[in-house]
Amino acid sequence: MLGMMMDVPLLVPSILRHAARWHADTEIVSRDAEGAIHRTSYAALWARCHRLANALERLGLRPGDRVGTLAWNGHRHLELYYGVGGAGMVCHTINPRLFPEQIGFIVEDAADSVLCVDPGLVPLLEGIAKHLGGVRAIVVLTEAARMPRSDILPGLLCYETLLEAEGEDYEWPALDENGACGLCYTSGTTGNPKGVLYSHRSTVLHAMSVGLPDVFGLSATSVVMPVVPMFHVNAWGLPYAVPLTGGKLVLPGPKLDGASLHALIVEEGVTFTAGVPTVWMGLLDWVRANGKDIAPLGRVVIGGSACPPVMIERFAALGAEVRHAWGMTETSPLGAVSVPKAGQGALTPEARLALSTKQGRPFFGIDLRAVDSEGRDVPWDGATYGALLARGPWVCAGYLGLAESPAHARAGWFETGDVVTIDPDGFVQIVDRTKDVIKSGGEWISSIDLENIAVAHPEVQEAAAVARPDARWGERPLLVVVPRPGASPDPAAIRAFFEGKVAKWCIPDEVRVVESLPHTATGKLLKSRIREMLG
Incomplete structure (x- = not known):
């Protein structure tokens, strides 16, 4: 026997529809690269998403087509989150901090039809122009007066000009909740990045769950600033979870x-x-x-x-x-x-x-x-x-x-x-x-534990622990630290700082002081590069 409940699909635009209807005047605040503050509301955002959906279809996009984004946390990027997926296309957020060749690979692998880019990131696309042969249009997320010029990428389209030409009447398609709405590639620290394709259903369920009291604990009284970038795994679901609960969004831009x-x-x-x-x-x-x-x-x-x-x-x-x-x-x-x-x-x-x-x-x-x-x-x-x-x-x-x-x-x-x-x-x-744990004499040493202890030292800004080969023990820990501004940490003193905090056999054999450490595009320590750096 089946239940007798309405068969209403879980779709991304239903989140924004709810926010626009029941939290219409709640603010969305964003800051651009120049520091200017933009203010809008859920009701206004919903209306602009209608214009965006019309513009995408006028560009010839069809359900399933990928729309790539290279943008910081701002109101136009938020519109793409809802307008692209709601129209049946796939919003493909791309990390501009990746190596250019990785970005080029991702654009080609995803078969992006259109790229939407912040003005300051146009030079990045110019540098990978050879990878953009399959891209039909590049849309710059700005108004006409601030459009950049490019001899390498002729025919750039202005986002605001596209939206101004469209009306606010749009009938959102009846989509399958299992249909794709978002795409994000892994950071690719080993091998090429791989595409993870999110569905409407998975996105809505994730948003509903992360707002729970024992997760993010969001409500209509929350004022939420996602500092995690919108190009990185849906900004941890916040662009969906906050409108779902009716909270105020503050989008900090690139600064x-x-x-x-x-x-x-x-x-x-x-x-x-x-x-x-x-x-x-x-x-x-x-x-x-x-x-x-x-x-x-x-x-x-x-x-x-x-x-x-x-x-x-x-x-x-x-x-x-x-x-x-x-x-x-x-x-x-x-x-x-x-x-x-x-x-x-x-x-x-x-x-x-x-x-x-x-x-x-x-x-x-x-x-x-x-x-x-x-x-x-x-x-x-x-x-x-x-x-x-x-x-x-x-x-x-x-x-x-x-x-x-x-x-x-x-x-x-x-x-x-x-x-x-x-x-x-x-x-x-x-x-x-799995690839970073240090295996010494048959025992495992956590590099994370060693790093957490090191950064508690008053003269250490950042630390990385890696394994180095050892003839007797197989591997032994080596610690690399970045000093705080004005500090000159003594390696012997840092080793002594570990005493009583871990077993003696876990204390790093050597501490090296360096000016900086390499990171992945998402801010994680890049252990493979650190190992290369240390020889």
């Missing part, structure tokens, strides 16, 4: 320095934000150097790479709660968040901090497990290492255009590539990436 972020937090009343540790280190250092606070900011979600305990403590001292999160491109991306369970409210400050450093527990819609080399579940003892597997309605089942499957062959679980422990309360802690 993510401490002073610029602080100004938006104070002036726009930001209560919630999310981003990677490297960005927050800049904000915290600026606030301390200038004697400022971060009110009314109350919650910061940190992911992308492990959050050092000292960062959690620094935010707490300023009155902001850190929620440590884990996810990846293939999980849309959220998979776990560290929020205490019932019975953990009475933890000591030390125990609470230790819990906060874990990536957390899965929420409804996603399931996780950790297995040994034989595929058997490891015990939930907080100590036994296992390979992390994931499954759920917003977890990748295959890559665009590739026959290979990312799922575990025996059980239909996605192999994340992370090594983890799970404690008795179900909290997952990332020990390392």
Whole structure:
């Protein structure tokens, strides 16, 4: 017997339709590359998405065509999120921080029909013009008066001119909720990037779940600033989750320095934000150097790479709660968040901090497990290492255009590539990436643990731990540190700083001080380059 409920598909435009109807006047604030502030509302955004959908169809696009974006966090990029997917096309967000050849590969591999680009990123496209043979049109996300000129890319189209020529009447197509609406490529640290194709259904379910109290905890009273870029895994779902709950959106554009972020937090009343540790280190250092606070900011979600305990403590001292999160491109991306369970409210400050450093527990819609080399579940003892597997309605089942499957062959679980422990309360802690864990004398040493200890040293700005070959032990840890401005850390003193914090055999054999460390396009330490750098 079937239930007798209405068969209403879960579609991306239904999120914005809800926001425009029930939160019509709620603000969307964005800042462009020059620092100018733009203000709009959900009702106005909804109307402009109608114009955008008409313009896309006038360009000859059809359902399933890919529309690539090279843009920062702004109101026009938000329009593309809804207008492209809602019209039945696929919004393909491209990371402009990738190497040019990687971007060229991605555009060709995705078979993008149209590219929409911020004015300041047009030179990037000029540099990969040889890869754009299949692109029908390049649309610059600006008004006519600010259109750039290009001899290499003739025929650039102006976004605002296209929209001005269209009306606001548009009948959104009745789409299959399992149809593709978004596309994002993995960062490609090994081999070529791979395309992860999101459906309307997966996107809506992810947005509904990440807004829950024990995940992001969003509401209509939230003022949310996604510092994580919109080109990186749907800005962790926030451009969908915030309109779904009716909150105010603050889009910071490309300026993510401490002073610029602080100004938006104070002036726009930001209560919630999310981003990677490297960005927050800049904000915290600026606030301390200038004697400022971060009110009314109350919650910061940190992911992308492990959050050092000292960062959690620094935010707490300023009155902001850190929620440590884990996810990846293939999980849309959220998979776990560290929020205490019932019975953990009475933890000591030390125990609470230790819990906060874990990536957390899965929420409804996603399931996780950790297995040994034989595929058997490891015990939930907080100590036994296992390979992390994931499954759920917003977890990748295959890559665009590739026959290979990312799922575990025996059980239909996605192999994340992370090594983890799970404690008795179900909290997952990332020990390392499979390829980065240090194997010394048959024991595993977590590079993340070593890095977190190192950055707690008052003279260390950033740290990376990597394995170096060792004739006796197989591998031994080598630590590379970047000093804080004006500091000259002593390698011997840094090694001594580890005493009592880890077992003696885990202490790095050597510490090297360098001016900077290489990162991936999404802000993670690029361990492969660091190994090359160290020889």
